[in-house]
Amino acid sequence: TIQTLEDMLRACAIDFGKGWANHLPLVEFSYNNKYHASIKAAPFEALYGRKCCSPVYWTEVGEAQILGPELIQETTEKIVQIKQRMQAARDQQKSYADLKRKPMEFQVEDKVMLKVTPWKGVVRFGKRGNLNPRYVGPFKVLERVGDVVYKLDLPEELSRVHNTFHVSNLKKCHADEPLAVSLDGLHFDDKLHFVEEPSH
Incomplete structure (x- = not known):
């Protein structure tokens, strides 16, 4: 949803600071290759009929030496971080309706x-x-x-x-x-x- 994308971009801006715009391709990659319940597939897979084949996954077939293991490792770590943020954004959206229906309750010291x-x-x-x-x-x-x-x-x-x-x-x-x-x-x-x- 638009709200999920906005939450992802906000998280990216906070996590990566002034260089956040440089990470937009990774955000796009993560979003397009993450399973979406509404279409029962990742957007890339729904559009092209197959899973995305990316250099990030080439480490599994021993082709990391072609691009350099450091680049692949760094990219993989950033994608994992972005995916975690995406999941947090989805969880937040999922609980939004419940929050509207019932006020949250907090305890002293929370x-x-x-x-x-x-x-x-x-x-x-x-x-x-x-x-x-x-x-x-x-x-x-x-x-x-x-x-x-x-x-x-x-x-x-x-x-x-x-x-x-x-x-x-x-x-x-x-x-x-x-x-x-x-x-x-x-x-x-x-x-x-x-x-x-x-x-x-």
Whole structure:
């Protein structure tokens, strides 16, 4: 779906930084050679009636020496990373309908990501438009205030923001990283709109 592609491109921009556009062929390769339930095949296989034969798979037949094992290894690792991101995007889309029907529930001490809204037309994180991160964090849940409201432990950088949020602005954080999206170089208003501070 369009949402899955957008999530993949956003992940690529975050993972590969300024060189993200150089990895678009690998994203395309991964997407076109991954099984799609809607067509019961990978797009490449559905279009051409056969599986894709790529140098990435030549290692199995001993032709790695032709291209150089380092290139094949590096490409394979990037494709694995992209495929993992694709699966995460698909999982997110699959659970989206359930999230709409039933609000998420968090426990005290859970780590959550907080939704942020970019100012329109401003370059943020060195990227434009839809490829910007939508969430910052993770932050610890301090307490449940109501059925769908939670109080978070926010850092000093977000001192202007009220620390109580509706569940629709939160999502579960599954990573143990200290900050999945860093707050460095950003400032927020009280509505969690952010802009990147210009470099001096």
